Amino acid sequence: NAGVTQTPKFQVLKTGQSMTLQCAQDMNHEYMSWYRQDPGMGLRLIHYSVGAGITDQGEVPNGYNVSRSTTEDFPLRLLSAAPSQTSVYFCASSYSTGTSPLHFGNGTRLTVT
């Protein structure tokens, strides 16, 4: 049981480049979320999805796009990377039942130069 898998683990981009951070879960979870974590900070919610075909914005959505075409996958797209997007990105998933715990991936460490 792999849980939540994020790829790549590390990425360096130049300003203006685009890329997709991949997130996949094999637990048949309805809910999936993307967070970013900056040094010394807590996690901030970027986008989330409550099911295939449904996405919504979190606290810091600007500069990021998401889609949810399948239950398993929830990719995060950076259309034009900026240095302010240098961060560690975490994907999480959970069952839809009220208080089910979030399961996190191990993160993608992104540097934009």
Added chain:
Amino acid sequence: DAKTTQPTSMDCAEGRAANLPCNHSTISGNEYVYWYRQIHSQGPQYIIHGLKNNETNEMASLIITEDRKSSTLILPHATLRDTAVYYCIVARGGSNYKLTFGKGTLLTVNP
């Protein structure tokens, strides 16, 4: 969602109980208290949650005061591997997928 207040850091001796406090004085009746931890930049790990009754699982115990304005996470026998940042989060039932993580408490377990 209600805001939480946690100490920035705490120390604990290995083998002793670690008691991590959290204040959530504006908590609403339908809001749960969740605890997560993050070990050295890994993804956060769920520990426990509760509404108003005390809860215990294989990892920890959660003690919630009767007025629900504060809670304490107890790690009964702390080990070096429990050194981590511990997050106390308050959120409504059904919003578990969009939890707000503050800065948490850095717990350092010393040998």
